Amino acid sequence: MIPLVPSPGLRLARILVPVANPATARGLMQMASALGAGRTPAEIVALKVVTAPRGVALEEARRYILPMREHYEGALSQATAFAGEMGLPLTTELVVAGEVTAGILDYASRLPDLDLILLGWRGAMSARRVRRSINQAIVSRAGTNVAVLRLRGAELGPLRRILVPIGWGPHARLGLRLAERLALSTHAQVTALRVLPMTGEVDWEGERSRLIKLIEEEAPGLRYDTELRLTREPAAMPAILAEAHRQPYDLIIIGASDESWVRTWLFGAIPDQVAERAPCSVLLVHKRPGT
DSSP states (O other): OOOOOOOTTOOOSEEEEEOOOHHHHHHHHHHHHHHHOSSSOOEEEEEEEEEOOTTOOHHHHHHHHGGGGGGTOTHHHHHHHHHHHHTOOOEEEEEEESSHHHHHHHHHHHSTTOOEEEEEEOSOOOHHHHHTOHHHHHHHHOSSEEEEEEOSSSSOOOOOEEEEEOOSSHHHHHHHHHHHHHHHHHOOEEEEEEEEOSSSOOOHHHHHHHHHHHHHHHOGGGTTSEEEEEEEOSOHHHHHHHHHHHTTOSEEEEEOOGGGGSTTOSSOHHHHHHHHHOSSEEEEEEOOTTO
16 A cells, blocks of 8 residues: 655635534534644634624623633534543634624734634534524635535444545545545545446446546545545435445535535535435535635
8 A cells, every 4th residue: 555645726825614513613623633634734613603792892792701601612612631641732812703704804904824624513414404404604715725514423433444525626636635625634544436427428447547546636645545435326315325334334425516605505416415415424514705
């Protein structure tokens, strides 16, 4: 087996992890730790946003809340405790804002060398929940890469097998690069899945060559130790779920689709439905605009 080599094209100097739900804090720290590992580890920043009481000016709320930080930390305490267990260097920040979305986006805009915002999601990905979610606003408005981890269970757990559905767009390419970083740090086996349409003739060797070329360009460390699977199915989503049930995957990494701008979807119809129905945890990724 040829040793994995981190992709020179992917830079993760700093990862911002907003934490609000204690139930997801530990899993988010596990994912951030695995993604940030390397010869030059990424700095991980855990952020808790406390909203100012209605009718109270921000400066007044800050004067009251910040001196009593320990009473407001909540999920931030969970993240700190896990980092301590793992010996993981962690920067923690508690900020007071008028509302959570604005607080996260404002802090992120002022954080230098920020390469990824890592968010969590618990429960169903229904249209109503997506429309009202903080995550959707951050995905659509952040000026950096964004990933959302939908945990299947209380923790992420060991990563032994990772499934990456392959497309040619920027979000899928980012997913492939993140898979490389995880494979490097966890020694997980990566499977790259390409779903081809049922109509027309298929040049199987040509499709396989295109897939290999994509991996060489985006994640060269995966070139010699990745399982390549090409399948021909009527629709992508059922094919991805069928593969997810074929063997015990621990994580699916899937990029946003073209419908991610629609308010009823977080990352698009296919990614959202995969995250909702998959038997394992799913990392949904959105590449920063303009790159």
